[in-house]
Amino acid sequence: xxxxxxxxxxxxxxxxxxxxxxxxxxxxxxxxxxxxxxxxxxxxxxxxxxxxxxxxxxxxxxxxxxxxxxxxxxxxxxxxxxxxxxxxxxxxxxxxxxxxxxxxxxxxxxxxxxxxxxxxxxxxxxxxxxxxxxxxxxxxxxxxxxxxxxxxxxxxxxxxxxxxxxxxxxxxxxxxxxxxxxxxxxxxxxxxxxxxxxxxxxxxxxxxxxxxxxxxxxxxxxxxxxxxxxxxxxxxxxxxxxxxxxxxxxxxxxxxxxxxxxxxxxxxxxxxxxxxxxxxxxxxxxxxxxx
Amino acid sequence: xxxxxxxxxxxxxxxxxxxxxxxxxxxxxxxxxxxxxxxxxxxxxxxxxxxxxxxxxxxxxxxxxxxxxxxxxxxxxxxxxxxxxxxxxxxxxxxxxxxxxxxxxxxxxxxxxxxxxxxxxxxxxxxxxxxxxxxxxxxxxxxxxxxxxxxxxxxxxxxxxxxxxxxxxxxxxxxxxxxxxxxxxxxxxxxxxxxxxxxxxxxxxxxxxxxxxxxxxxxxxxxxxxxxxxxxxxxxxxxxxxxxxxxxxxxxxxxxxxxxxxxxxxxxxxxxxxxxxxxxxxxxxxxxxxxxxxxxxxxxxxxxxxxxxxxxxxxxxxxxxxxxxxxxxxxxxxxxxxxxxxxxxxxx
Ligand SMILES: NC(=O)c1ccc[n+]([C@@H]2O[C@H](COP(=O)([O-])OP(=O)(O)OC[C@H]3O[C@@H](n4cnc5c(N)ncnc54)[C@H](O)[C@@H]3O)[C@@H](O)[C@H]2O)c1
Numbered sequence: 034x035x036x037x038x039x040x041x042x043x044x045x046x047x048x049x050x051x052x053x054x055x056x057x058x059x060x061x062x063x064x065x066x067x068x069x070x071x072x073x074x075x076x077x078x079x080x081x082x083x084x085x086x087x088x089x090x091x092x093x094x095x096x097x098x099x100x101x102x103x104x105x106x107x108x109x110x111x112x113x114x115x116x117x118x119x120x121x122x123x124x125x126x127x128x129x130x131x132x133x134x135x136x137x138x139x140x141x142x143x144x145x146x147x148x149x150x151x152x153x154x155x156x157x158x159x160x161x162x163x164x165x166x167x168x169x170x171x172x173x174x175x176x177x178x179x180x181x182x183x184x185x186x187x188x189x190x191x192x193x194x195x196x197x198x199x200x201x202x203x204x205x206x207x208x209x210x211x212x213x214x215x216x217x218x219x220x221x222x223x224x225x226x227x228x229x230x231x232x233x234x235x236x237x238x239x240x241x242x243x244x245x246x247x248x249x250x251x252x253x254x255x256x257x258x259x260x261x262x263x264x265x266x267x268x269x270x271x272x273x274x275x276x277x278x279x280x281x282x283x284x285x286x287x288x289x290x291x292x293x294x295x296x297x298x299x300x301x302x303x304x305x306x307x308x309x310x311x312x313x314x315x316x317x318x319x320x321x322x323x324x
Numbered sequence: 325x326x327x328x329x330x331x332x333x334x335x336x337x338x339x340x341x342x343x344x345x346x347x348x349x350x351x352x353x354x355x356x357x358x359x360x361x362x363x364x365x366x367x368x369x370x371x372x373x374x375x376x377x378x379x380x381x382x383x384x385x386x387x388x389x390x391x392x393x394x395x396x397x398x399x400x401x402x403x404x405x406x407x408x409x410x411x412x413x414x415x416x417x418x419x420x421x422x423x424x425x426x427x428x429x430x431x432x433x434x435x436x437x438x439x440x441x442x443x444x445x446x447x448x449x450x451x452x453x454x455x456x457x458x459x460x461x462x463x464x465x466x467x468x469x470x471x472x473x474x475x476x477x478x479x480x481x482x483x484x485x486x487x488x489x490x491x492x493x494x495x496x497x498x499x500x501x502x503x504x505x506x507x508x509x510x511x512x513x514x515x516x517x518x519x520x521x522x523x524x525x526x527x528x529x530x531x532x533x534x535x536x537x538x539x540x541x542x543x544x545x546x547x548x549x550x551x552x553x554x555x556x557x558x559x560x561x562x563x564x565x566x567x568x569x570x571x572x573x574x575x576x577x578x579x580x581x582x583x584x585x586x587x588x589x590x591x592x593x594x595x596x597x598x599x600x601x602x603x604x605x606x607x608x609x610x611x612x613x614x615x616x617x618x619x620x621x622x623x624x625x626x627x628x629x630x631x632x633x634x635x636x637x638x639x640x641x642x643x644x645x646x647x648x649x650x651x652x653x654x655x656x657x658x659x660x661x662x663x664x665x666x667x668x669x670x671x672x
Contacts, residue, residue: 050564053607055584060562118564124340125484126491130367164373195617199347202375226616230351253607257614283607 038186038220038243039086039109040324041315043079044276044304048072048095049118051304053281062306072098076108078311082319085109086185088302090116091178099182109185113224114175117192165208172212187213188245191224198231203238210242222274226254229261232269245302247277250284250292266297274300279314282306286317294321331633334359334393334417336384336408337400338367341422341449344618345397346376348626351615355630359391384408388415395419395445395633397626401492402427402499406435413438418445418633420626424509425646427500429654429671436647445632447625447639448646450513454621454628456609458514461570461581465518469594471575476519476552480511482566484558485533494534502536504529505653508556511568513641513649515554518570519546522652524667529660532559542656 050063065071072094076087088111089095099105123132176187189209197205206223213221221242225231228246235242248266252259254277266273275298279289293301301318305311318324333349335342338360349357357378360371365382372380381387388411395418398408405426412419425448426432439446452458465473485494485503492498493506504512516522524545529537539557546552565583572579577590588602613623625640632639651671659666 053584054605056567056569056582059564063562063564121340122484125493126489128364128491129339129343130364130370164370192618196343196347197375199351199615199617200375201350201377204373204375230615251607252611254611254616256611256616258611281607283605 042086044302045089046304047306069097113188186220243272245274248275251280253280290321330356332358338362342399406431420447422449432650446643454624478570527656527659
């Protein structure tokens with residue numbers, strides 16, 4: 034059961050300079066959203082339309098915007114962890130393990146105990162103390178910046194979910210699930226770029242957890258195929274959160290949202306690049322989804 | 325019923341790319357991840373608990389001796405590739421080597437020579453060959469949609485180096501150079517694929533922060549009277565990921581290609597494309613891979629290698645292609661060093 038998952042969620046891709054349309058747009062986003070006030074303006078617009086959930090990473094401009102946004106306390110934040118981009122950059126100098134170990138150091142015994150105690154008993158049978166400590170440290174490190182805000186869930190980055198999926202490793206996913214539920218008392222969510230491959234595997238592994246995947250009328254990023262993903266939405270019984278709803282900007286909200294009418298999708302994450310876009314997208318979404 | 329034969333694969337070097345390849349191989353139905361090797365012993369405990377079933381070895385010789393394998397995927401720093409390739413070929417394996425083929429032209433030549441007399445499936449990890457948009461551009465150029473090509477301009481930029489950096493990538497003895505071999509080699513593969521063979525290059529390179537080049541500009545002369553240029557840097561802000569841009573001019577118009585789209589401008593309609601502007605977005609191309617991890621094209625690349633191992637055919641990018649790119653890289657470095665035009669036939 035997913036408690037308190039909002040229907041519409043503001044996404045942060047544009048704030049991180051991500052565009053699937055063009056370099057010109059990416060550059061505009063990068064420059065525009067380097068100023069946290071411009072992110073605040075979008076948070077305001079979304080808020081005025083009743084969109085109170087925000088899925089984001091811990092990028093400095095986003096954290097600065099949250100500091101400045103007067104209604105940040107009303108937001109339900111869904112941090113995406115880890116900040117995979119930062120790790121990849123560090124790994125080119127320190128190697129993958131080096132980057133991970135560097136992040137994890139400097140975490141006190143007290144924090145470890147506070148976070149890990151309840152989860153530990155379940156987990157220690159499947160994983161050594163060393164690796165468990167490392168995971169605890171990493172999750173806490175990534176969430177530390179969000180401590181003063183209200184969490185609506187914690188999202189495991191798609192790269193990590195998909196790596197666990199492809200390594201045949203259910204433990205990493207159950208550990209994430211247990212730690213987030215036990216230590217943070219919110220819902221864990223798995224992001225993926227392989228929705229139609231992940232879901233059947235989760236069913237086989239008997240891991241019941243909300244899944245965040247690309248779902249859109251165009252079939253953009255819907256692997257292994259649009260049909261298979263749609264069938265799973267219909268039949269799996271999982272809590273499903275759609276991302277890439279506007280197919281990376283190739284669909285207008287009027288084209289995108291009718292597709293979801295009658296589909297068993299719990300929530301929708303929409304990245305927004307400007308204030309008018311926030312009003313347009315969220316008001317169309319609300320009218321089609323009857324919110 | 326007899327189970328279909330699977331290609332038993334060993335992965336050598338378990339850093340960024342090696343980890344991705346382990347996951348990808350695991351997801352390819354007709355491949356089996358059979359062995360893992362890395363000289364870093366510290367990795368053993370993490371690998372054991374990662375869910376991967378294949379045994380881990382810190383000694384490649386031991387893996388080759390103990391584990392029955394059909395093929396290897398090599399993801400080590402480029403300077404290690406030759407020694408590893410020799411051992412794998414000696415062990416009778418088909419071999420995929422991550423790009424670039426080697427850190428020097430000499431080493432790349434020796435790698436390519438390992439298979440000249442043998443029935444071995446060999447591939448180089450120039451990923452662009454497997455990306456939908458770049459394949460589409462190749463088919464448009466081959467179909468002469470813009471007519472005979474006269475000229476191209478290209479660039480590849482990323483925001484990575486803005487001061488001293490540690491790590492093998494930035495150390496010439498291990499990687500072979502700077503932005504040209506580590507980053508722009510992908511674009512050089514694309515130019516070789518689209519416009520090759522290149523006849524000569526004139527290059528200038530610039531060291532800003534490192535002992536290897538941080539930026540370079542190159543002029544190419546290709547066959548069929550095509551001239552072109554490339555500009556590259558890993559020290560410009562505003563590129564969170566490497567971004568390529570290729571602009572091609574032909575008799576019947578222009579083709580612009582980048583990470584996001586192909587834009588055609590045609591003087592007259594051709595092969596079903598309207599006169600003047602047509603844009604083909606990457607987003608609009610159908611999903612072709614069953615799985616994605618790390619980057620678009622990686623799954624297709626491994627799938628192609630596995631298929632070729634089974635069918636005994638030649639992958640999209642062979643070691644010979646890898647060697648030709650390496651020849652270009654060497655020519656660029658020699659030209660920059662000697663401040664002179666270098667003919668590709670001089671690089672042998
Ligand atoms: N296709 C692409 O887009 C792409 C992107 C990045 C890197 N690469 C290439 O992939 C290769 C690996 O790069 P990376 O970023 O994963 O590097 P990395 O530093 O993250 O990993 C290299 C790994 O190789 C191991 N290693 C070093 N020498 C070894 C040896 N002799 N035997 C066994 N293991 C050894 C190291 O311990 C390390 O774990 C390089 O050739 C690089 O150019 C390709």
